Structure formats: C-alpha cells, structure tokens
Amino acid sequence: MIYPENFEHKLGFDKIRELVAAQCLSSLGREQVEAIRFSADATVVAEELEQTGEFVRILQGERAFPANYFIDVRPTLSRIRPEGTFADEPELFDLKRSLQTIVDITRFFRPVDKSDDAQPEYPVLAAMAGRVPVFPQLVRDIDAILDRYGRTKDSASAELARIRRDMSAVSGSISRNLQSILRSAQAEGWVDRDTAPTMRDGRLVIPVAPAFKRRIRGIVHDESATGKTVYIEPEAVVEANNRIRELEAEERREIVRILTAFTDVLRPLVPDIIQSYEFLSVIDFIRAKARFAESIGAIVTLPQNEPLIDWQEAVHPLLLLAHRKAGKEVVPLDLSLDRDRRLLIISGPNAGGKSVCLKTVGLLQYMLQCGIPIPLHEHSRTGIFERIFIDIGDEQSIENDLSTYSSHLTNMKYFVRHGNERTLLLIDEFGSGTEPLIGGALAEALLERFNRHRAFGVITTHYQNLKQYAEDHEGVVNGAMLYDRNLMQPLFRLSVGHPGSSFAIEIARKIGLPDDVIAEASEKVGSDYVDMDKYLQDIVRDKRYWENKRQNIRRREKQLEELVARYEQDLESVNNQRKAIIGEAKEAAQRIVGEANARIENTIREIREAQAEKERTRAARRELDAFKETVSQTNEDDERIARKMEQVRQRQERRKERKSKKQSPTASNPSAAQPKAERPLATGDAVRMKGQTAVGSVLEIQGKQAVVAFGTIKSTVATERLERVDQAALKRATTRSATFLSAHTADAMHEKRLHFRQEIDLRGMRGDEALQAVTYFIDDAIQVGADRVRILHGTGNGILRQLIRQYLPTVPGVAHFADEDIRLGGAGITVVDLE
CATH class of the missing domain: 3.40.50.300 (P-loop containing nucleotide triphosphate hydrolases)
Incomplete structure (x- = not known):
C-alpha cells in the first residue's frame, strides 16, 4: 500500500520504469514493465529478485542467451480464432521464429550435464521454464511450409509445385519471344540498342519511341511522364501473359488453401501457445531488469520478512x-x-x-x-x-x-x-x-x-x-x-x-x-539559540575530526597486522624449508655411510678370496679408491654447504647478541660482564670439528687426542680441532648434512621463494581465465611452502567468488578457506590456508 497516488512521480520511479522498458526487446516485455506492482509478500519479492539475479549471471556468463526473435504474435493468434480465418505468410513466419526462440530458451535452462542427478545452473529460472509448453513439432510443420525467407515452399503441396512449374515454363517462353521481337525491333531501328523488356501492371512490355509504336503490333499499356516512351505488350505474348495471370491467381488460391489448412491445425493450440508467449514476456522483463541492474551496479539482496x-x-x-x-x-x-x-x-x-x-x-x-x-x-x-x-x-x-x-x-x-x-x-x-x-x-x-x-x-x-x-x-x-x-x-x-x-x-x-x-x-x-547552533557545528566538526583519526588508526593497525602476519609466515616458511633440507641431508648421509661400509667389506672379502691374484687385488683397490674419491668430492660439497650454513648461523647469533646487549643492563658497562673460563673436554661431551656441522660424542680422551663417535664411525681427532656444542646446537647440527638437490634446482626454488607474492588479483578476468590463474597460483604456493594466501576477486555479483570456492575444495593441499576480515576486504577476498 502506497500513499498518495502520485508517489511514483515524487520518488522518480516513473523514470526507473522508462529505463527498464528501454531495455526490453519487444512489446511483450514493455507490457510487463507497465504492470510492475509493489508487493509486501517477502516470498514473492525474493523470487523476483532471485530470477533477476540469475539473469545477471547469464549476462556475465560465456553462453549466449537466445534473444533473437522476441516477437509478439498474440494479435494474430486472437484474429485466427474464428473458423475460416488463416494466418498469412509473414504472420506464420513470425510465429515460427518466436516459437523457436521459446524452445531455445527452455533448452538453455536445462542442465548442461545430461546425468540423472545433474542440477540446472539457474534453478529458479529453470523451474519457471520447466512449466512452459513448447511446440517443436509445430515449428517443424511451419518449416515444411515456409522457406528461410518466409515464402511458401514449392514442396508445400503437389498442386503448388505444378502451378509454379507451369509459371516458370510460360515465363520462359514469354522471355524468349520478347527477346526475339526486341532484337528485330532493334535491327529495324525502332528501339535503342540498350533497351530491355520491363514490367507494367504485372505484364512484360517493350519500351518504344512514340514514332514507332505502330510498327510493333500489340497493346499499349502505359507511357512515360514525358511522353517520349510508350510501353507495348507485343501481340505474340498477350496470351502467354494472360496465362501467367491465371497461374498467379491459382498460386494464390493454393497458398490460401495451404495456410487455411495449417491454421485449422493451429487453432486448438492457441490457448497453450498464448501461455508460452506470457513466459516469453516475463523472460523479456527479467532480462530488462537484469540489464538495468548491471547499469547501476545493483546487487541481489534477499529481504527479511520484517521491517528493516x-x-x-x-x-x-x-x-x-x-x-x-x-x-x-x-x-x-x-x-x-x-x-x-x-x-x-x-x-x-x-x-x-x-x-x-x-x-x-x-x-x-x-x-x-x-x-x-x-x-x-x-x-x-x-x-x-x-x-x-x-x-x-x-x-x-x-x-x-x-x-x-x-x-x-x-x-x-x-x-x-x-x-x-x-x-x-x-x-x-x-x-x-x-x-x-x-x-x-x-x-x-x-x-x-x-x-x-x-x-x-x-x-x-x-x-x-x-x-x-x-x-x-x-x-x-x-x-x-x-x-x-x-x-x-x-x-x-x-x-x-x-x-x-x-x-x-x-x-x-x-x-x-x-x-x-x-x-x-x-x-x-537570542544568544542561546546562536550558541546552540555553534555547539552543533562544533560537534559536527569534532566528530569529523575524530572519525578521520579513527580511520587513520584503523588503517595503520591493518598495515601492522599485515606486516606481522607476513613476517610470521616468512619465518614459518624458512623453518619448514630448513627442516626439509635437514631431513634430506640426514637420509643422504646415512645412505653414504651404509654404502661406504658395504664397499669396504666387499673389497676386503674380494682380497681375501683372491689371495695371490695380484691383478684381482689391484682392481678391487682401484674400485675402492674411486669410491673414496667420489665420497671426498661429496664431502667437499658438504663442507661448502656447511660453511654457508655456518655463516648464516653466525650472522643470526651476532644479531641476537646485539639485541641482547641493547636489552642487557651490562651493555653500557663493559666491565660488568666477566668472561667465563672454558672447561676442558670430557668423556660424553657433544662436540664437532671446527668449521664442520657433523656432531659426535666424545668416547675417550688420550692426551691431546680424543676418540669421537660420529654416528657409527669412530675417529681420533686432535682436541684443539674440536669445539663443544650445547643441546640446542646439537639438535640443529645433527640434522644438518649434505643434500643431493642439484644446484640449478635449489637456485630455482630459492628464486621462486624470494619473488612469490602471497596474493593474486583476479578482478576483470573471465571465469575460465581466473580459474587457470588460481590453479597455477595455488601450485606455486604449495611448492614454496606458503601456509596462507589471499585471492582478490572483488564483490560485484559474486560470480568469480563462487567459481573459485567451487574449485578450492578439490585441491588436496587446501586445508581451509573463508572471507577476509571485514576491515581488510571482507567478501571481496578469499583467504586460503594450506596444509
């Protein structure tokens, strides 16, 4: 209920009505626009909004909607209701094209997947289209009568085919006779050389100058406005032209008979056909609303059944x-x-x-x-x-x-x-x-x-x-x-x-x-009124000031949160990479040690079995020396990697020392800190060789020598070449060893980690393009070990958001995804947590 009656003009809704009507394809949709009415039923309003929202998705999708022939043929259907009436060729042609459009629309809303449990892409519109009667057989019947230009086909009936054959034969004879007469007249000079037969009152005639009109026997049908040309139908073709007229009348009667017979078949179907055109009018209306909604950036928000x-x-x-x-x-x-x-x-x-x-x-x-x-x-x-x-x-x-x-x-x-x-x-x-x-x-x-x-x-x-x-x-x-x-x-x-x-x-x-x-x-x-007005102005000014302050603080908090989150992600990523490298290095070291022991035992066994065979012994020794050289090269690579890792570790420790000096009360008083005396090595200490990362345990002290167990290998090392490590260092060091990743692969992964951005912007992309970009992006994120990424798809009508969220659950490495915090973008950004 709206009060007063001229409310549409006051609110400007009459202009909205005009803009929506301008988007319609036919008078069918414009009638629906004129019938727009206010509704207080939340269910009805929600259904209409959902229909429009689905059509907005259609307009933004890749499949073309069939919108070629929205033709209103209801006046024709109403006119042919009485017996004996018929639809002429143009009306029947419009009926065929618009009925085909209705068939195409209902097919458009069917599920693309033909399986039994397939769901339609646009369920609300599909439900509406499923209730509409369609007439594909009627379209085929009209196709059997009319050609693609809307004229009755020769094959529409045997009689029509005969009539048109006769017309063609007679027309051919007329043309030949006229050409013969025309050539003779041109030879006599009665007619110009460039003159050709023309048509007057439906009959073929020859243009002749008035001075020679009596030279050609026939009927004068017309003369030009200037009087310089007369049009003569030669006597020889008069009968043939009369026959053409008779055949044209027969053709018209036969076409009327065909159309009348078809209209008799069509007449009982008129009520159902009109129902189909009501559906076409609603679709035209919904499409117009969707196009208007796109033009103003509107969204579909379903109302709650309460005043709000x-x-x-x-x-x-x-x-x-x-x-x-x-x-x-x-x-x-x-x-x-x-x-x-x-x-x-x-x-x-x-x-x-x-x-x-x-x-x-x-x-x-x-x-x-x-x-x-x-x-x-x-x-x-x-x-x-x-x-x-x-x-x-x-x-x-x-x-x-x-x-x-x-x-x-x-x-x-x-x-x-x-x-x-x-x-x-x-x-x-x-x-x-x-x-x-x-x-x-x-x-x-x-x-x-x-x-x-x-x-x-x-x-x-x-x-x-x-x-x-x-x-x-x-x-x-x-x-x-x-x-x-x-x-x-x-x-x-x-x-x-x-x-x-x-x-x-x-x-x-x-x-x-x-x-x-x-x-x-x-x-x-009075001063009270003036002062109160000033106070109101001051309140407004202060509120604006503090509102700006609050927004600035919120923006800086957001930046700080992003920085902290990024640093935490980077730190966790580095730790994960370090753990993975250490694990691979331990496996490689164990494999080398096992292979070395096997080679040594095999060589000893071969020497013992060969005994006096010197060639066999020398060959075994050569094989062992070659393996030792390979191991030594590997050890050199190990040492190079270990030195680099040691440099990184030392830099980290120096940073920690500088930080602790700043925080320590003794930092400003160097004399307050007293160096501790280093105790000598003892049995059971965890040690490593200086410049190396392998950690072992001291088994025995022999003067300036120490027997150290490095895993399953015992070695005697000078104590001055050893350094003690604590438990934390022991944990770190025992997991460090060589890795057999190629230098190229390692460099490529390092480069990818350095340049990987944990956010992708999909705005403006089409659906398939966005999905491909997200696929590559998630793969890269899993490779570099990122634990969280952000996908910026915008809000709009939610098409990209829906496509991406349908894809993410299919990715094995995705643990969870959700909207970003409202302060950081809300539903326009999807945050993805990776396993």
Missing part, C-alpha cells in the same frame, strides 16, 4: 546515472533503521542533501519491493514494509481549495490513522508551511503519535524541538547532513547520532548579506 533497513553504500540510481554522464562521483548513503531506532530525524543546511537522502530511501525500498535489484554494498540487509507513506513537495491544489500546509495536514491525518509498526514514513520539511511556533508544536505532537505506533520513517526538519525530542525519546534518533565550514559547501554525507545545524548565519554571510543585518538577526533570536 540496514544499508551500506546505497546510492540513488537516477543520480548515479546523471553523475556518471557528467563524470562526477555520487556520495553513498549509510543508513540503519531497526526496531530500536525506527524514526530518523535529519537536519542540516538547505541544499545539503536532506531531500535526496529521503528520496533515496523511498525509491530504493519501492524498487526492492517491486522486484528490482538496488545499488547497495553486499553486506547490507533489507526488509519488507507493508505500507510506504510519502509527504514530499508542494501539494497545493486550486481544484480542492487546499494550501500547501492544508495538504500537508491532510497527509498527516492519513498517516496517523493508518500507520503501524510495518509502515515506512517519508516526510520532507516536517511541520513547515505555517507559523513556526505552532508548526513545530504540531510536528512534535505528530512525531509522538508515530513513535507510539512504532512506525519507521525518515523525516527532514529544521525545528529545534524535533531535534530535542529525538535526543530524549527511545526509538527516535537524530541525523545530520554534514557541511564543510571552511569551504562553506555541503558534503552530502549523512551522519547518524547527532542533530545538524542549518548554518543559516554562515550561509547568509557567504551570500553577502550585510553584517549589521546578520548581527541584528542574531540579537533577535
């Missing part, structure tokens, strides 16, 4: 389109009305955007409940109102003897009588139009009634008592349209929670009103 407005970044669609043409930006509106804060009182300067804010709320809510998507942020929530009452603009009426204020009070009477907890009130300049004191008092009394009825609403005003009422009563909240005092211009931004100032004195001073006039006006209203 929780909008973020809402924009007025008409203002958006106008500003886009002018190259300007629209300031979005953030607004929340719920059961605790139902009535919003907006105040602020004139031309500051109060009325635009009011109309934005009314237009978007009306569009939503008409099933048209509205331009909001995807995190917004919407609700349903049973009634929308509007009091906007000048309603002065000479016919009804109503002044502007009388009309305003008439509306208020209706609002009070019919308003309830599911009503949305939109009132502009509440209480204006009469003496301010009584106008403000009446407005406050009405506001009290609206609040008592628990109605929702957006109300603009300049009255201070209404601002005060909002501060003192639950369910009512103040709002202000912000104004830049320095630049003396409105910001068109709504700020909820405090009243706004009219900035009357500042605006008067900017316009150039004399200072003495402004001063006198200030004295008349």
